[in-house]
Amino acid sequence: xxxxxxxxxxxxxxxxxxxxxxxxxxxxxxxxxxxxxxxxxxxxxxxxxxxxxxxxxxxxxxxxxxxxxxxxxxxxxxxxxxxxxxxxxxxxxxxxxxxxxxxxxxxxxxxxxxxxxxxxxxxxxxxxxxxxxxxxxxxxxxxxxxxxxxxxxxxxxxxxxxxxxxxxxxxxxxxxxxxxxxxxxxxxxxxxxxxxxxxxxxxxxxxxxxxxxxxxxxxxxxxxxxxxxxxxxxxxxxxxxxxxxxxxxxxxxxxxxxxxxxxxxxxxxxxxxxxxxxxxxxxxxxxxxxxx
Ligand SMILES: [Zn+2]
Numbered sequence: 126x127x128x129x130x131x132x133x134x135x136x137x138x139x140x141x142x143x144x145x146x147x148x149x150x151x152x153x154x155x156x157x158x159x160x161x162x163x164x165x166x167x168x169x170x171x172x173x174x175x176x177x178x179x180x181x182x183x184x185x186x187x188x189x190x191x192x193x194x195x196x197x198x199x200x201x202x203x204x205x206x207x208x209x210x211x212x213x214x215x216x217x218x219x220x221x222x223x224x225x226x227x228x229x230x231x232x233x234x235x236x237x238x239x240x241x242x243x244x245x246x247x248x249x250x251x252x253x254x255x256x257x258x259x260x261x262x263x264x265x266x267x268x269x270x271x272x273x274x275x276x277x278x279x280x281x282x283x284x285x286x287x288x289x290x291x292x293x294x295x296x297x298x299x300x301x302x303x304x305x306x307x308x309x310x311x312x313x314x315x316x317x318x319x320x321x322x323x324x325x326x327x328x329x330x331x332x333x334x335x336x337x338x339x340x341x342x343x344x345x346x347x348x349x350x351x352x353x354x355x356x357x358x359x360x361x362x363x364x365x366x367x368x369x370x371x372x373x374x375x376x377x378x379x380x381x382x383x384x385x386x387x388x389x390x391x392x393x394x395x396x397x398x399x400x401x402x403x404x405x406x407x408x409x410x411x412x413x414x415x416x417x
Contacts, residue, residue: 156184162250169253171271172307178275183249187214187278205285215245217281224277226293227300235259235266264304272307273300298342328358340381351381 133140136150152158166179181187190212193199204212206223218224219241228240237251256265276299280291329335335356342349352367 162246165250165254169271170256170265170268170307171275171304175271175275175303178278179249179253179271182214182218182274182278183246185214185245187217189214189217191216206281213245215248218274218277219248223280223293227273227277227296230293230297231259262301262305264301264308268307269301269304272304273297275303276300326360328356328360331358333358334363349377349381 134142134146137143137146149158162183163180166183167176169176169179171179186192190199190205191202192214194202202211204210204216204221206221210216210220212221216224219228225241228236237255239251240248243251252270253267255270256267258264259266259269262269273296276296279299280296283289283291326335326337335358336353337356338351338353340349340351350367350369352365354365355363357363
């Protein structure tokens with residue numbers, strides 16, 4: 126043909142260089158990127174960093190002791206927690222006694238009967254594709270599952286690299302907290318930030334008492350406490366209390382504060398200002414209350 130020669134890029138159907146085409150060409154020999162399971166990972170309702178973590182775990186490329194030995198950068202493959210098994214991805218995230226204790230905080234009805242017997246990829250896929258709401262939290266199991274995976278991996282690293290031991294309870298609480306925060310980010314703005322009153326204290330009408338209550342749970346120890354403050358329409362302090370309520374979950378702390386408020390004080394009328402609507406949304410037996 127009477128045309129000049131020109132350079133083409135053979136790995137793209139249109140013979141034009143594309144990074145995507147190049148990556149697919151280079152990676153096609155090591156993994157099947159057309160497998161629909163990868164779509165399942167990227168559709169999981171968790172933060173992007175957890176999706177990336179999930180993708181690495183699915184490919185069995187987490188830098189466990191076993192993987193470090195495989196790459197000739199580790200001295201031994203044993204688990205740093207139990208020291209009885211090779212530290213594989215599945216061992217860190219499920220089979221180690223520490224991880225198992227975390228998972229067993231959930232009711233057996235939450236996860237499948239094969240939860241502790243499936244292979245790594247089958248286990249990850251079956252759980253990230255289970256979007257049933259966990260009744261205690263109204264959060265999809267897939268979101269809670271990945272959040273717990275992430276916290277198990279972080280706990281392992283904190284223990285190994287920073288010598289900070291983590292308790293199964295703390296890991297469980299952090300996983301639930303992450304899942305909860307992520308799901309809250311999807312709430313309509315009106316519910317997440319009800320109105321300016323949530324940012325500025327406003328006194329009640331004359332003759333009424335304003336009750337401000339709050340509960341906290343330590344992320345590291347899981348110890349919780351509740352505190353209440355009563356004020357009149359001028360903002361003058363009337364009464365209040367603070368109580369330690371032991372080791373518990375954030376939702377339990379929220380419920381504790383209601384129980385104590387109503388059990389300890391006989392009040393004919395009060396305003397209830399909430400900084401957190403979660404407990405009202407999660408418990409079907411409770412309805413939002415403005416006046417009691
Ligand atoms: Zn172990």
